[in-house]
Amino acid sequence: MGEAHYLEHEVHGWAARDCSGVLSPFKFSRRATGPRDVTFKVLYCGICHSDLHQIRNEWQNSKYPMVPGHEFVGIVTEIGPEVHQHKVGDHVGVGCMVGSCQNCDSCAKGAEQYCECMTPTYNDVDQDGKPTYGGYSALMVCDERFVLQIPKSLPLDAAAPLLCAGITVYSPLRYFGMDEAGKSLGVVGLGGLGHMAVKFGKAFGMNVTVISTSPSKEEEARLILNADNFLVSKNDQQMKKAVKTLDYIIDTVSAKHELEPLLSLLKVNGKLVLVGGPEEPLQLNPFAILFGRKTVAGSTIGGIKETQDMLDFCGVHNLISTIETIPFEYVNKAMDRLAKSDVKYRFVIDVANTL
Amino acid sequence: MGEAHYLEHEVHGWAARDSSGVLSPFKFSRRATGPRDVTFQILYCGICHSDLHQIRNEWQTSKYPMVPGHELVGIVTEVGPEVRQHKVGDHVGVGCMVGSCQNCDSCEKGAEQYCEHVTWTYNDIDHDGKPTYGGFSALMVCDERFVLQIPKSLPLDAAALLLCAGITVYSPLRYFGINEAGKSLGVVGLGGLGHMAVKFGKAFGMNVTVISTSPSKEEEARLILNADNFLVSKNDQQMKKAVKTLDYIIDTVSAKHELEPLLSLLKVNGKLVLVGGPEEPLQLNPFAILFGRKTVAGSTIGGIKETQDMLDFCGVHNLISTIETIPFEYVNKAMDRLAKSDVKYRFVIDVANTL
Numbered sequence: 001m002g003e004a005h006y007l008e009h010e011v012h013g014w015a016a017r018d019c020s021g022v023l024s025p026f027k028f029s030r031r032a033t034g035p036r037d038v039t040f041k042v043l044y045c046g047i048c049h050s051d052l053h054q055i056r057n058e059w060q061n062s063k064y065p066m067v068p069g070h071e072f073v074g075i076v077t078e079i080g081p082e083v084h085q086h087k088v089g090d091h092v093g094v095g096c097m098v099g100s101c102q103n104c105d106s107c108a109k110g111a112e113q114y115c116e117c118m119t120p121t122y123n124d125v126d127q128d129g130k131p132t133y134g135g136y137s138a139l140m141v142c143d144e145r146f147v148l149q150i151p152k153s154l155p156l157d158a159a160a161p162l163l164c165a166g167i168t169v170y171s172p173l174r175y176f177g178m179d180e181a182g183k184s185l186g187v188v189g190l191g192g193l194g195h196m197a198v199k200f201g202k203a204f205g206m207n208v209t210v211i212s213t214s215p216s217k218e219e220e221a222r223l224i225l226n227a228d229n230f231l232v233s234k235n236d237q238q239m240k241k242a243v244k245t246l247d248y249i250i251d252t253v254s255a256k257h258e259l260e261p262l263l264s265l266l267k268v269n270g271k272l273v274l275v276g277g278p279e280e281p282l283q284l285n286p287f288a289i290l291f292g293r294k295t296v297a298g299s300t301i302g303g304i305k306e307t308q309d310m311l312d313f314c315g316v317h318n319l320i321s322t323i324e325t326i327p328f329e330y331v332n333k334a335m336d337r338l339a340k341s342d343v344k345y346r347f348v349i350d351v352a353n354t355l
Numbered sequence: 356m357g358e359a360h361y362l363e364h365e366v367h368g369w370a371a372r373d374s375s376g377v378l379s380p381f382k383f384s385r386r387a388t389g390p391r392d393v394t395f396q397i398l399y400c401g402i403c404h405s406d407l408h409q410i411r412n413e414w415q416t417s418k419y420p421m422v423p424g425h426e427l428v429g430i431v432t433e434v435g436p437e438v439r440q441h442k443v444g445d446h447v448g449v450g451c452m453v454g455s456c457q458n459c460d461s462c463e464k465g466a467e468q469y470c471e472h473v474t475w476t477y478n479d480i481d482h483d484g485k486p487t488y489g490g491f492s493a494l495m496v497c498d499e500r501f502v503l504q505i506p507k508s509l510p511l512d513a514a515a516l517l518l519c520a521g522i523t524v525y526s527p528l529r530y531f532g533i534n535e536a537g538k539s540l541g542v543v544g545l546g547g548l549g550h551m552a553v554k555f556g557k558a559f560g561m562n563v564t565v566i567s568t569s570p571s572k573e574e575e576a577r578l579i580l581n582a583d584n585f586l587v588s589k590n591d592q593q594m595k596k597a598v599k600t601l602d603y604i605i606d607t608v609s610a611k612h613e614l615e616p617l618l619s620l621l622k623v624n625g626k627l628v629l630v631g632g633p634e635e636p637l638q639l640n641p642f643a644i645l646f647g648r649k650t651v652a653g654s655t656i657g658g659i660k661e662t663q664d665m666l667d668f669c670g671v672h673n674l675i676s677t678i679e680t681i682p683f684e685y686v687n688k689a690m691d692r693l694a695k696s697d698v699k700y701r702f703v704i705d706v707a708n709t710l
Contacts, residue, residue, distance in 0.1 A: 106623050114623045114647055175648070259639075268461050268469040274641050283636040284614070286629050289653030292469055293530070296651045298644030 007032035009039070012355055013137030014328055015065040021055035023331050026065055028133055030141045038086045038147045039078040045135035046071030046161040046323070047331070047347040049192065049254065052338050054123055063123055063131065070096040070121040071163040072135025072351070073156045083144045091150040093311075095163035096121055096301050098132060098146050110303040136331070138355050148308055151315025158320035161192060161346040162311060164301060165321065169197040169250060170310040171302030172273040173204070178248040181205030186249040186265060188233070190217050190225075193252035193275060195322055195345040198225040203317045209246065211262070220344065224322065233261065244292075246270060256280045259296065263288040271295040321346050327354035362387035364394070367710055368492030369683055370420040376410035378686050381420055383488055385496045386481075393441045393502045394433040400490035401426030401516035401678070402686070402702040404547065404609065407693050409478055418478055418486065425451040425476040426518040427490025428511045429707075438499045446505040448666075450518035451476055451656050453487060453501050465658040491686070493710050503662055506670025513675035516547060516701045517666060519656065520676065524552040524605060525665040526657030527628045528559070533603040536560030541604040541620060543588070545572050545580075548607035548630060550677055550700040553580040558672045564601065566617070575699065579677065588616065599647075601625060611635045614651070618643040626650040676701055682709035 008029045015026035033039045051068040053059055073093035076086055086092055099119035100112040107115050119126055122134030150159050173179050185201040187194050188211045198221070201208040209229035210221040221227040231238050239261055246265045254276035260283070262272060270292065289296060302310070314320065323346045326334050334347045363384045370381035388394045406423040408414055428448035431441055441447055454474035455467040462470050474481055477489030505514050528534050540556040542549050543566045553576070556563040564584035565576040576582040586593050594616055601620045609631035615638070617627060625647065644651060657665070669675065678701050681689050689702045 109623075111623060111648070172648075268464070268466060274645060276641075277645060278641050281638040281640045284639040284651070285636045286631075286633050286653060289651070290629060290632055290655050291653070293466065293527075293654050294652065296639070296644070297649065298641060298646070299648050300645050 009139055009141060011133075011137050011139045013067045013133065014331060015067045015136070016055035017065050019057035019062065021052070021335065023055065023136070023335070026067060028067065030133070030139060031128060031130070033078050033080050033141055035080040035082040036143050036145075037080045037141050038076055038083055038092065038144045039139065039141045040074040040076045040092050041352065042072050042074040042135055042138055042140055043352045044073050044157040044160045045069040045349045045351050046164065046321075047334055047338060047349065048164045049338065050164070052335055055335070061123070066123050067133035067136050068122050069135030069137070070094070071160045071165070072140065073150055073160045073163070074140065074352075079144070085144050086147055086149065091152055091156060093148045093150050093160065093163050094121060094135065094140055094142050094146060095148065095167060095307060097304070098142050099127060102145070110305040112303050113301045136349065136351070138351065146304060148304070148311055150311060153315050153318070154320055157325055157348050157350070158323050159311070159314070160348050161196070161321040161323065162314060163307065165192040165346060166196050166314070167302035167307045167310055168275050168300070169193050169252065170200055170313075171306050172275060172297070172299035173197070173200055173250065174306070175299065176248075176271055176273055176297060178250065178271065178273070179204040179206070183207070183247040184209065184245065186211050186246045186262070187227075187252065188212075188249060188262060189252035189276065190221060190345070191252065191341055192321075192346045195225055197250045197252060198227050199319055202226050203313075203319055209242075211249075211265075239265070244268075249273070250275060252276045254278055256282070259283065260285050260288050263294055263296070266292065266294050268292045269294070271297065274298045323348045325350050329354065364494055364496060366488075366492050366494045368422045368488065369686060370422045370491070371410035372420050374412035374417065376407070376690065378410065378491070378690070381422060383422065385488070385494060386483060386485070388433050388435050388496055390435040390437040391499050392435045392496050393431055393438055393447065393499050394494065394496045395429040395431045395447055396707065397427050397429040397490055397493055397495055398707045399428050399512045399515045400424040400704045400706050401519065402689055402693060402704065403516070403519045404693065405519070407690055410690070416478070421478050422488035422491050423477050424490030424492070425449070426516045426520070427495060428505055428515045428518070429495065434499070440499050441502055441504065446507055446511060448503045448505050448515065448518050449476060449490065449495055449497050449501060450503065450522060450662060452659070453497050454482060457500070465660040467658050468656045490706070491704065493706065501659060503659070503666055505666060508670050508673065509675055512680055512703050512705070513678050514666070514669070515703050516676045516678065517551075517669060518662065520547040520701060521551050521669070522657035522662045522665055523630050523655070524548050524607065525555055526661050527630060527652070527654035528552070528555055528605065529661065530654065531603075531626055531628055531652060533605065533626065533628065534559040534561070538562070538602040539564065539600065541566050541586075541601045541617070542582075542607065543567075543604060543617060544607035544631065545576060545700070546607065546696055547676075547701045550580055552605050552607060553582050554674055557581050558668075558674055564597075566604075594620070599623075604628070605630060607631045609633055611637070614638065615640050615643050618649055618651075621647065621649050623647045624649070626652065629653045678703045680705050684709065
């Protein structure tokens, strides 16, 4: 015990102490590098909307002190003797999971996020009984099976949000076959998730329509993200004209909203995937899916292999997130701005330089 | 005009005159047999729940006098000179549609029921501007492309309702891949649609669980329909034990009901298809599909080719509906019983013998 103890890593980070969600400097320890562990210096960490929900205990399951962050990247400094997938000097990242049972149907299907024993990156308890701490910190120790390789061609800071925002849209776009060149994709909402969905859609060769409540987002949708079309969802005339024009829709909105107007935009056999998590139930008019044989599906993040596939795809297509880099001192202000969706399109903390 | 006129068919049938829905004898005419028409003597016609809704104007679209019936079967008596698919003496049937544009995306995909110009078998207007009349009548004239071949090995009376009830469940079971031997299928509701879903599920080699509000239906589900399991949806204990045990669910219930308990029965990646048409919106808790990547889809009847495939499948597997045959004089009483779901599992009118 004594011997293992001095090999533990003392780590600096930022934590929320209570449900006010205010973050401040915090020292904690991570386990010594185990046989299958990869240890890396964290360079950047994205701020996900889930971080905001959890530091403020909005999901009623927060444990404090909480070090959030599940979109973080860095450079490997040490590996355990049984590690084969990564080596010192690699660019790597960790997303929303640090462990799963590796034995169940979900794990076997590469969908570890649905494993009943999945360990989230933070606000949980690891297999050694210790709390898990996320990427708002200087160093990470993680089982190699949950560490992803970041293609060296991608800038690390703008790659960080791929680990949650990216995979959350990439996984269902692939799984539900919403990736066919020439088909039309509607993207509802233009935040962290939505802007990545537009980028992936364009990379797949699809015709992409952004659907938003804010007319002011049209310019950026077309000019920055190369969307082909833009629909204001509260504009009845525009929506009516667009009825039955879309093969697929990915809905990234987490506020409560109406499904039926979106479903009316789908062609026959169209699919709508929900990836945002509105907290209140949505109304589903059965005839909105009976007529036209339409589908409503849900999806949560993605499995490890899928995430690696996505990162490799991004490496080939030079796809990264559009980010605003911030120092740690700005993090509480960033959280307030995030609550108002005031960011294009993800904050990324410059961890190594500002911790 | 004069010459064509005497070639028109004078037809006896039963019609509803007003929204009381009471049916009584009615004489009308059908067009002369055109170049692509098939004319057949109607032997049997199933009573679909839609007939009940429409004679009573429950969908607010009824035109009177209305001759309902869209599960009609009989023997061909005449074919037009350009008819290739059918000949005199064939056993044939007509389902819910008698025409479509044959030109659009839906028609080309063999999903004519979603064509914007689909012509319904009754309560609609045909290309010639005349009202369409359904199978509660002695004779039918129909474009050959909407006439189905009934395998001669199947008894015509018990084959009739394959044309609506059968295809309504068969189509989504095939289209959504809910037909893999060894997988598990839940069937919600045990009426005309539900009992056929159980039969198809068993024919596909699936493990079938009937889910019903009525414990009294368990015996018939197991003994008559060979269901493997039975769940009483209001029994919380049973439902809890069955969580995450089903690959697929087909929901045939047309009354308002809760989706969430049903979705909880699905395994990861599970699919639920709605084929009943509850008139009020259902509540959809997004997390019920986000967690587990589940799908809710809808489906309406089926296309012509699908319907023919189904009939051929039924011929091979000797699959027919379980019916109660009635004379025309009983039809109003049957409608009242149908409104109370008091039938195992479909009424079929013995048209030829009792008109």
